Amino acid sequence: MVDRFWPLGAGRIITSPFGPREYGFHAGTDFGREGGSAGMPVYAVQAGTVIFAGAAGGYGGPDPAGWLVIDSTDAEGGGCLEYGHIIREVARGDHVTAGQRIGRINPDRRTNADVAPHLHLSDMPRGYHPAAKQNPLTRLTGAREPEPALSVTPKSDQSQETPMGWTGDPIWLADVVRPAVSKFVEYPGWKTRGHGDFKDIRGIMVHHTGGRASAASIANGRPDLPGPLSQFHIARDGTITLICVGVAWHAGMGSYTWLPTNMGNWHLIGIECEGPVTPGIGPGNQHIERWPDVQVIALRNLCAAILLKLRFGSDRLIGHKDYAGRAQGKWDPWNMDVTGWLAGEVDKDMRGFVFPGEDGPRPVPPVTPAPVPAPTPPIDKYAGVLLYRGINAPAKVRALQTRLKFKPGTNEPGLYSKIVVDGDYGAHTEACVRDYQKNRPPLIADGVVGPATAARLGLVL
Known part of the structure; x- marks a missing residue:
């Protein structure tokens, strides 16, 4: 039996079906996702060899924007499949396996033939014959999910507390954060979004976006890094948006005393704070821009609510610069001492301190606090291993x-x-x-x- 997969993962929808439409015949099926599909990973429906790749009329360019055409032998399922409006991640001549990630949906209209982000899938059942295309859904009957860790069905709360922290995806985040903050938004699809599952959750990492950036940009990612890019986004007006409960690409390479080297993504909840917005700001002059008060209050309340749920102290709160400053030269979040000043404010919040002049709901401290000591990071010979596509090692x-x-x-x-x-x-x-x-x-x-x-x-x- 031929192994086949859907070309998009969790949350996919059909945005334009195969067949007649207002201005002619649509010889393919368009896929997307509610709330936007920019940067969404694209997977090979079946195994085959790439025969065309890169820029193409109607699909965009320059390379790597454009399309892929993958030709399959009879044993692999036969025919040719055309994937359009994508950023390719494989090259002409490459052999791909069924379900392999081959690209991502192009987020940039300027290189996407001036159309909104989506995947166009065409099916040519008898080799590369553009005039003889059939409905791709026929071939996709019985196809499997390309992302087994993220089914289309929302996850149940199977996370549990262990001596090392909480394991499993924190599906409880919305229930914990909503009553603790003043402005809270759930981004569409947050329950099924992420790059796989957490290993065990050991703390929180705070970032800044490096300019104005919406929650959608964090959910969808960018051309060189697919979203989600953090679990939370905090706008400058203090609005907190829950982006996902799966792993997000926010930490990258780095280390900290209670984390395995380079494994922050799988152990830390990431918070992206919008800013700074001053032109020319950088590490040397970051003091020139002050954080908006409402954004700082939202960040403090969010961190306190999560740490109370995790039963961790404020020492489990770090900045991206504390983890990746030496490894990547990171300096976010700007103009803020996370492990010192912010941790102190969060600690007050967790202890029930009433901050003068502030309105709105407050996190409720546990009746019987039970501090959990920081877990000892794994010290076995595999603990620091992290290799992935594109790594320079x-x-x-x-x-x-x-x-x-x-x-x-x-x-x-x-x-x-x-x-x-x-x-x-x-x-x-x-x-x-x-x-x-x-x-x-x-x-x-x-x-x-x-x-x-x-x-x-x-x-x-």
């Missing part, structure tokens, strides 16, 4: 590729004998990792090598 990537290519300790062909040991974590390496993960539950087939996948591989770096 050739020696580590070569070690991974060697482990996939050969049987352990030998030169005999292994599971993925065709992989090239070149130190480049490209599309083929990602596809091999994803396939390895997919066949070894409970690993998440995301193409990212973290501690769990490294341990399964026996990959010591």
Whole structure:
């Protein structure tokens, strides 16, 4: 039986069906998502070889904006599938597996043929013949979800408290935050959005957006980094928006005393605060712009509400600069000492202090506080492993590729004998990792090598 997947994951909708429409015949099916689909990952419906990639008339450009056409053998499902209005992440000549991430929906009308973000999928059942297209939904009958960790059905609250923190996605965030803040918005699809599941939640990380940025921009991401980019967004007027409860790409490379190296995304709830907005502001002059009072109050109340639920102290609150200042040169959030001043204000809030002159609801401290000591981060030999597509770590990537290519300790062909040991974590390496993960539950087939996948591989770096 041919293995097939939907081209978009959780929350997808059909925005324009195959067939006649007002100005002619639509020879494909358009997909999107309520609230916007810019940056949404695109997956291969079935296995095949890329025969066209990049800029194309009607789909946009320059490359990598445009389209992909993937040709499949009869054993792989047959025919050609055309994916339009995307930013490609594979190249002509690449072989892709069914369900592999191949691109993302183009968020920029300027390079997207001046149309709103969406995916156009065309199906040519007998090779590349643009005049002979059929309804793609016929082929998608019985297709599987490309993101098993994020089903279209909202998640139930299966998170639980452990000595290491809370495990599972924090589906309870809305119920905890709503009564504790003055302005609260739930972004469409927040219950099913994210890049997989949290490992265990150990604290909160505060960021700034580096200019004016909407909640939608955090949910959808940008051309070089698909959303969501944090769990929360705080506007300059103090409006708090819950973006997602799954993992978000907000932390990146870095370290902190109670976190495994480079693993912040899987252990921290991220908060993106809109700003600063002063032209030319940077690390050296960040003091010139003051935070809006309502935004600071919203941030303080949000952090206090979450930490009370987690039963952590304010020492579990850090800034992006505290984690990634040395590794990435980060300086956010601007003009704020998160581990000092903000942590002190949050601590007052958690203890029930009434701040003079403030109206609105307050977080309610627990009747019997039960502080939980900071968990000791894993110290085993796999704890600091984090490899992903595009990473600049050739020696580590070569070690991974060697482990996939050969049987352990030998030169005999292994599971993925065709992989090239070149130190480049490209599309083929990602596809091999994803396939390895997919066949070894409970690993998440995301193409990212973290501690769990490294341990399964026996990959010591």
